[in-house]
Amino acid sequence: MAENSTLGDSLRRHGVSRRGFLKFCTATASLMALPPSMVPAIAAALERARRPSVIWLSFQECTGCTESLTRSHSPSVESLIFDHISLDYHHTLQAAAGEAAEAAREAAMHENKGNYILVVDGSIPLGNPGYSTIAGISNLQMLEETAKDAAAIVAVGTCAAFGGLPQANPNPTGAVSVSDIIKDKPIINVSGCPPIPTVITGVLAHFLTFGAIPELDQYNRPKVFYGQSIHDRCYRRPFYDKGLFAETFDDEGAKAGWCLYKLGCKGPMTYNACATTKWNQGTSWPVESGHGCLGCSEPRFWDAGGFYNALSVPISDNSQTVAFAAAAGLVLGAAAAGLNYKTKDEAQKAHGTVTIDDLEKKS
Amino acid sequence: MNEPMDFLIWTRGTAFDIAVTIFVIGVILRLFEILALGRKQNLAEPKGSEFGPGMKTILTRSIPDLGTFRRQPLTVVAGYMFHIGLLVSLIMFVPHIELFRATFGFSWPGLPTPIVDAAAVLAIVGLLAALWHRIMNPVMRKITTWEDWLVWTLTFLPILTGYLAYHRMVNPYPVILGLHILSVEALMIAFPFTKLMHTFTVFLSRWYNGAMSGRRGVES
Numbered sequence: 006m007a008e009n010s011t012l013g014d015s016l017r018r019h020g021v022s023r024r025g026f027l028k029f030c031t032a033t034a035s036l037m038a039l040p041p042s043m044v045p046a047i048a049a050a051l052e053r054a055r056r057p058s059v060i061w062l063s064f065q066e067c068t069g070c071t072e073s074l075t076r077s078h079s080p081s082v083e084s085l086i087f088d089h090i091s092l093d094y095h096h097t098l099q100a101a102a103g104e105a106a107e108a109a110r111e112a113a114m115h116e117n118k119g120n121y122i123l124v125v126d127g128s129i130p131l132g133n134p135g136y137s138t139i140a141g142i143s144n145l146q147m148l149e150e151t152a153k154d155a156a157a158i159v160a161v162g163t164c165a166a167f168g169g170l171p172q173a174n175p176n177p178t179g180a181v182s183v184s185d186i187i188k189d190k191p192i193i194n195v196s197g198c199p200p201i202p203t204v205i206t207g208v209l210a211h212f213l214t215f216g217a218i219p220e221l222d223q224y225n226r227p228k229v230f231y232g233q234s235i236h237d238r239c240y241r242r243p244f245y246d247k248g249l250f251a252e253t254f255d256d257e258g259a260k261a262g263w264c265l266y267k268l269g270c271k272g273p274m275t276y277n278a279c280a281t282t283k284w285n286q287g288t289s290w291p292v293e294s295g296h297g298c299l300g301c302s303e304p305r306f307w308d309a310g311g312f313y314n315a316l317s318v319p320i321s322d323n324s325q326t327v328a329f330a331a332a333a334g335l336v337l338g339a340a341a342a343g344l345n346y347k348t349k350d351e352a353q354k355a356h357g358t359v360t361i362d363d364l365e366k367k368s
Numbered sequence: 369m370n371e372p373m374d375f376l377i378w379t380r381g382t383a384f385d386i387a388v389t390i391f392v393i394g395v396i397l398r399l400f401e402i403l404a405l406g407r408k409q410n411l412a413e414p415k416g417s418e419f420g421p422g423m424k425t426i427l428t429r430s431i432p433d434l435g436t437f438r439r440q441p442l443t444v445v446a447g448y449m450f451h452i453g454l455l456v457s458l459i460m461f462v463p464h465i466e467l468f469r470a471t472f473g474f475s476w477p478g479l480p481t482p483i484v485d486a487a488a489v490l491a492i493v494g495l496l497a498a499l500w501h502r503i504m505n506p507v508m509r510k511i512t513t514w515e516d517w518l519v520w521t522l523t524f525l526p527i528l529t530g531y532l533a534y535h536r537m538v539n540p541y542p543v544i545l546g547l548h549i550l551s552v553e554a555l556m557i558a559f560p561f562t563k564l565m566h567t568f569t570v571f572l573s574r575w576y577n578g579a580m581s582g583r584r585g586v587e588s
Contacts, residue, residue, distance in 0.1 A: 223540050246481045304370040317463035318470040320381040330389040334396030342404035
């Protein structure tokens with residue numbers, strides 16, 4: 006349950022120095038493209054912030070988003086902040102189960118009515134409520150119930166934000182995203198498969214600091230993290246512009262770190278912060294490790310063509326389409342030519358010659 | 369929420385299949401029409417050969433004519449600007465080459481993007497100049513049909529949307545990339561049924577012009 010101690014108290018209790026805390030505030034400010042003058046304001050606001058109650062609902066998901074957040078790296082200020090929100094319900098992480106767990110959720114909802122943050126990961130099946138249930142409650146019912154009194158909803162991961170993998174063609178469970186169901190609450194989509202841990206903590210820090218949700222893009226994603234494409238921020242971009250591409254995963258171009266566009270990199274259509282914040286404490290990110298971007302933070306990335314086909318290549322087999330159409334054209338053309346040849350041949354045979362005398366005779 | 373990506377997936381899938389099918393069948397049938405249906409038998413006695421003068425005309429008509437340049441400089445300048453710009457941005461841009469490679473199995477090296485970008489601007493300016501010429505020149509206005517406006521628009525849109533997509537001037541990106549692909553699909557569907565067919569028949573018709581003149585024993 007949400008205690009009355011502030012985040013500042015909590016961090017100090019866990020041995021986070023003032024210096025470490027301010028470093029985090031500075032990093033958060035620069036991460037969110039705020040001016041340096043905002044750092045003291047962020048620090049003051051975070052210092053005073055009460056631990057917000059967070060209810061985390063997991064629906065049709067793989068727990069990858071939770072893994073990403075909890076196993077990201079050794080404790081840091083970010084993870085402490087994450088630890089010290091009051092995570093009142095998270096059925097993967099909590100010790101309680103069954104009735105006791107549901108009782109905790111209901112108690113948190115009741116005590117923090119209108120003030121708690123609802124985090125959702127996973128999509129919601131509409132095909133049959135029995136596809137995914139928790140304590141006998143369908144995902145749809147639990148989402149509608151819990152969203153009713155939430156201050157804001159954070160849809161974590163591409164499944165919750167856009168439908169994700171469960172929604173991939175042919176979508177057997179009728180999976181939909183949170184925003185397909187909840188229309189009357191502010192929803193922050195933190196997409197990615199999984200999303201970057203820093204992005205989650207950044208969004209929470211923003212909410213604690215300003216008491217409001219950050220500026221969002223057209224997909225309701227925080228602009229600070231999803232404002233620019235992978236392509237535009239990619240350190241391999243100069244090679245794209247120069248026309249230097251890796252043709253296979255182990256050729257000289259790949260070894261020299263050239264652009265991965267031809268190997269299927271979806272960077273140009275993908276908006277995420279991977280290229281700047283990177284993964285595993287800034288160690289690396291997919292493109293840096295030599296593999297093209299899959300576009301995992303975009304809607305329907307799973308159905309948007311082969312992962313190893315260039316973005317400009319059609320989704321269906323174009324050479325087959327061309328071959329069939331060419332065969333059909335040749336058959337039709339040959340048939341028309343044959344018919345025409347017959348007509349002309351008959352006309353040729355019926356051709357007669359006349360002389361001036363013949364014409365004069367007739368008149 | 370998913371609509372922009374649904375649109376892009378549709379343009380890269382179903383819509384592309386439909387457009388390519390119409391384009392390929394249409395172009396092949398048009399070429400059959402021209403090559404196999406034949407002309408009416410010419411019973412007049414030939415006054416000269418056909419092949420040589422035909423080949424010569426392919427060459428002479430491909431070099432800008434000084435007289436035309438003096439009378440209508442814009443026709444020549446805008447024409448060359450547009451065609452060179454279009455050709456470079458169409459076949460020297462790496463994403464386009466990847467499409468050809470996926471379709472035909474072979475590829476060729478592309479050009480750096482700043483050069484392709486400049487070529488696209490050249491094509492856009494050339495097309496706008498051609499449009500201005502068509503509107504302002506009284507003779508051009510008289511001989512313009514609805515098909516000319518249609519063909520101009522269908523040619524202009526892919527270059528414009530391609531430029532906007534490359535520079536990410538429209539958000540979200542899947543919308544503008546999808547519009548770019550859709551505009552190319554519209555172009556491909558109209559292609560076999562309009563004067564856009566000149567792409568495939570240009571040298572053929574130049575040869576035919578020269579050959580007919582040769583047969584009549586006149587200079588082409």
